[in-house]
Every structure is written in C-alpha cells, then in structure tokens.
Amino acid sequence: MATRKTKDAAPATKQPGVGRKGKDKQPVKPLQEKDQLIRQPLASTHNSKTDETQKPAVKKELKPTTTTTTAASACSLSAVPALLPMKAKEPSLSIASAIKGEALEKALMLPVDIKDSEDPFCCTEYVNDIHMYMMASEQKPCYAISERSIVDQSFPFTSDHRSILIDWLIQVHLKFQLLQETLYIAVDILDRYLDIKKVTKDQLQLTGVTSMFLASKYEEIYPPSILDFTYICAETYDDEQMRDMERNILVSLSYDLNKPFTIQFLRRYSKITKASNKEHNLAKYILELSLLDWKLSTIRPSMKAAAALLLAKTTLSHKEVDCSVLLEYTQFKFDDLRDVMYRLKCCLHHYHRHSLNTVRRKYENMKYLEIAKVEELKRRLPGQSSQ
Numbered sequence: 001m002a003t004r005k006t007k008d009a010a011p012a013t014k015q016p017g018v019g020r021k022g023k024d025k026q027p028v029k030p031l032q033e034k035d036q037l038i039r040q041p042l043a044s045t046h047n048s049k050t051d052e053t054q055k056p057a058v059k060k061e062l063k064p065t066t067t068t069t070t071a072a073s074a075c076s077l078s079a080v081p082a083l084l085p086m087k088a089k090e091p092s093l094s095i096a097s098a099i100k101g102e103a104l105e106k107a108l109m110l111p112v113d114i115k116d117s118e119d120p121f122c123c124t125e126y127v128n129d130i131h132m133y134m135m136a137s138e139q140k141p142c143y144a145i146s147e148r149s150i151v152d153q154s155f156p157f158t159s160d161h162r163s164i165l166i167d168w169l170i171q172v173h174l175k176f177q178l179l180q181e182t183l184y185i186a187v188d189i190l191d192r193y194l195d196i197k198k199v200t201k202d203q204l205q206l207t208g209v210t211s212m213f214l215a216s217k218y219e220e221i222y223p224p225s226i227l228d229f230t231y232i233c234a235e236t237y238d239d240e241q242m243r244d245m246e247r248n249i250l251v252s253l254s255y256d257l258n259k260p261f262t263i264q265f266l267r268r269y270s271k272i273t274k275a276s277n278k279e280h281n282l283a284k285y286i287l288e289l290s291l292l293d294w295k296l297s298t299i300r301p302s303m304k305a306a307a308a309l310l311l312a313k314t315t316l317s318h319k320e321v322d323c324s325v326l327l328e329y330t331q332f333k334f335d336d337l338r339d340v341m342y343r344l345k346c347c348l349h350h351y352h353r354h355s356l357n358t359v360r361r362k363y364e365n366m367k368y369l370e371i372a373k374v375e376e377l378k379r380r381l382p383g384q385s386s387q
Contacts, residue, residue, distance in 0.1 A: 109124055110272055110329075112271055112272055112274065113127060127268070131265075131268055134260040134264065134265070134302070135260075135302050135330075137258070137259070137260060138259065138260045138300055138301055138302060139300070140259075142253075142254065142256060143192070143259045144298075145191050145192060145195050145297050145298050146195060146298065147295065147298055148195070150294050150295055150298075155198070156198060156199065156200050156201050157199075157200075157201045157204055159293075159294040159295070161201065161204060162194075162204075162294050163292045163293070163294070163356060164356065165190075165204055165205060165208045166187060166208075166291050166292050167292065167356040167358045167359075168205075168208070169183070169186060169187070169190075169208050169209070169211075169212055170183065170288075170291075170358045170359060170362070171358050172209070172212060172229075172232055173186075173212070174358075174362065175232065176216070176224050176228070178216055178219075178220060178224075179219055179220060180263055180284075181219050181261065181263060181264075182212070182215045182216050182218075182219045182220060183215075183288075183291075184261035184262060184263055184291075185215035185218060185219055185257065185261060186208075186211045186212040186214070186215035186216075187211075187291050187297075188259055188261060188297075189211040189214055189215060189249065189253070189257065190207060190208055190211040191294075191297045192253055192259075193207060193211070193249050193252055193253065194207070196252050196253075197248075197252060203245075205233065205236065205237075206233075206236075206237050206241060206242065206245055207245060207249070209229050209232070209233055209237075209242070210229075210242050210245040210246050210249060211249065212229070213226065213229050213242065213246065214246060214249060214250070214257070215257075218257050226239045226242055226243070227239065229242065230242060259301075260301055260302070261301050262287050262301040262302075262304050262305040262308070263284070263287065263305075264301075265301055265302045265305035265306070266280070266283055266284065266287065266305040266308065266309060269305055269306055269309050269326060269329075269330070270283070270309060272325060272326070272329055273309065273313075273325055273326055275309060275312075275313065277369060278316060278369055278371065279309070279312045279313050279316055280309075280312075281363070281368045281369050281371040282312035282315065282316060282371050282374070283305075283308040283309045283311070283312040284363075284368070285359070285363045285368070285371050285372060286308040286311060286312060286344055286347075286348055287304065287305065287308050288359050288362075288363075289347055289348055289351045289352070289359050290304065290308070290344060290347050291359075292347075292351055292354075292356060292359070293347045293350075293351075295343075296343060296344070296347060299340060299343075302330065303330075303332060303336065303337065303340055304340060304344070306326055306330055306332060306337055307337045307340035307341045307344055308344055309326070310323055310326065310337060310341055311341045311344050311345060311348075314341075315376045315377070316374070316376060318376075323337075348377070352372070352377055360372045
C-alpha cells in the first residue's frame with residue numbers, strides 16, 4: 001500500500017509529456033481554485049493515510065484566501081446553499097385565530113354537545129347552524145300546506161280516505177323495512193302534491209305508492225325496485241303508470257324534496273332536553289299517529305316535534321315538566337306549543353284505539369319498548385270515546 005501511494009505522488013516531479021511505460025500524455029494542468037472547492041469534500045472524507053509531505057499542502061488549501069475569485073468560482077459558490085441554523089417560526093396570526101375560534105366554538109356549545117366534540121359524526125361545530133338552517137327552510141312558501149284542500153267539500157275524496165291510505169303506506173313501509181325518514185318524506189310528498197293537484201279517488205293509491213317510491217329512491221341506499229311497488233299494489237297499476245305519476249309529482253314540486261321533517265327535529269330536541277328512551281319513543285309514537293290526521297300536516301315540523309316531546313314528558317311524568325331549555329333553544333312561545341300539544345293529545349286518544357291500528361301494533365313491539373301499552377295512554381280526554 002505504501003509503495004502504491006508513492007507512485008501516485010511521483011507524477012508531480014516528472015517531466016511533461018513523459019507517462020507511464022514510456023507513453024506520451026498531455027501535460028497535467030495545475031489545480032485551479034474551482035477544482036479545489038469541488039474536491040475538498042472528497043479530500044476531507046478520505047480515510048487512508050497520506051504522506052507527511054502532502055499534509056501541509058492540504059492545510060494550506062483549507063485556509064481562507066483573500067484573493068478575488070473568478071466569475072466561474074463565484075457561480076459555484078452561489079450554487080451551494082448556506083447551511084445556517086434556522087430560527088423557530090412563531091405561530092402565524094391565522095393559526096392563533098383558529099385556536100381562538102375553536103375555543104369560542106366550544107364555549108358556544110351546549111353542555112350535551114361538549115362531550116361529543118371529538119366525534120366527527122356528531123358535527124358539534126355545525127349542529128346549531130344546521131338546526132337554524134332547517135328551521136328557516138321549513139318556512140319556505142313552497143313547503144307550506146294549506147287547509148284549502150282539507151276543508152274543500154268538492155274535493156274528490158275526504159280526509160278518511162287519506163287516513164286509510166297513510167295506514168296502508170305504513171304497512172308497505174314495514175314490509176320493505178325502510179328507514180324512518182322514508183316514511184315522513186313519502187307522506188310529505190303526498191300532502192304537498194295533493195295541495196297543488198286534484199287527484200281522483202281512483203288515482204289516490206297510485207299517488208301514495210309513487211310518493212313512497214320517490215322517497216325510497218331519495219333516502220334509501222338500496223331502494224325497492226318499481227316492480228316491487230307494482231306487486232305490492234296487487235298489479236292494480238303497471239310500471240308505466242307509476243313512472244308517469246313520478247314525473248308529474250316531480251314537476252309539480254319543482255324537484256324539491258328537501259323539506260325538513262319532524263323526526264329530524266325530535267332527535268335534536270330529545271338530546272338537548274336529555275329525554276329518556278321511553279319519552280323519545282312515546283314522542284315518535286305521537287308523531288307517527290299524527291300522520292293519519294290531515295289537519296296536523298299544516299303545522300311546522302319543528303313545532304310539532306317540540307310539542308310531541310313535551311306531551312310525552314308530561315304524559316309519563318304525571319306533572320308539569322320544565323320546558324325552559326327547549327323554549328330557549330327553539331325560541332317558541334309556550335302558548336303556541338300548548339295549542340299544538342292539545343291537538344296532538346286529541347289525535348293520540350282518537351287513533352290509539354282506532355280501527356286503523358298499524359301504528360299502534362308497530363309500537364307495541366319490544367323494539368319500541370312497548371310504548372303503546374303503557375297505562376298512561378288509557379286515560380282519555382273529556383268527551384273522547386274510542387272507536
């Protein structure tokens with residue numbers, strides 16, 4: 001190894017043009033400053049031993065020079081980035097404001113929402129804004145249902161025919177095991193269409209089953225096919241008739257099926273009032289019975305949901321309940337809710353023992369805590385009789 005290193009250092013003393021084994025070579029150019037800068041890292045990382053005669057030369061090359069650099073060396077120096085220690089950046093104003101905004105959002109949350117703030121599915125940051133949007137959208141004129149068609153004596157059918165149809169649609173809803181939201185959307189589509197168009201008695205069932213077909217396509221992940229709905233009608237209508245009715249309904253409603261419904265408001269109100277499962281299921285039972293009453297379809301969904309929850313709490317507790325939290329959150333007046341509560345109570349006692357018993361049999365199941373069998377529902381209002 002030492003002999004090879006001596007041979008590597010020897011060519012510096014040879015005459016130009018004389019190479020190894022007597023062959024001629026081009027004269028070796030002296031090492032320029034640019035080449036020194038490029039080769040310095042290689043020389044510094046060399047692990048082999050060097051001769052004592054080369055050590056002073058390496059030290060001399062590493063010393064900083066005060067001579068002016070050429071254009072080429074200046075370009076090479078500017079191309080190498082300076083490795084300087086970076087200072088830690090302070091939090092920007094946007095990050096600080098975001099932290100303050102998050103703290104403000106938690107401060108504005110209700111106590112029942114704070115424990116769910118880490119759950120992304122609860123949307124606690126937006127739940128109040130969503131509720132305000134739903135309450136504003138339910139008051140759109142296109143969603144309003146007037147009592148004109150309900151009290152009109154010249155209408156092709158009566159409210160009893162509609163009640164029979166709704167009871168049958170609930171059976172269809174149970175048969176296909178559809179979501180709870182699908183039922184409320186279907187009834188809302190039916191009522192809005194009946195408020196705009198006059199439907200004959202022969203077309204009433206077709207309108208109802210098509211409304212359920214539309215609602216299932218709007219809400220369900222795997223909706224039943226159109227053949228399933230024609231089969232459930234005992235082949236009274238074919239698929240072409242149902243498609244024609246579907247087009248008529250969508251055009252009449254301007255393809256707007258996004259009206260909020262009562263079950264959405266009830267879930268929110270049950271959470272903020274810390275309602276028990278029994279109270280929540282009784283409120284659901286009251287709201288589903290109210291679908292049979294055509295006159296109750298004119299009430300705002302949010303007000304109907306709040307009144308149903310208060311009625312459920314009052315019925316099960318046998319005393320007045322504190323409704324301050326609900327009134328403060330909904331901004332409703334108690335007098336307005338009391339009137340709606342009375343109308344819902346009349347509906348409850350009228351249809352609880354009615355011959356249209358699909359809803360009652362549904363809520364006698366253990367899935368709904370057998371809420372239709374509670375003793376509190378056996379009491380009737382003065383002057384009310386079972387049918």
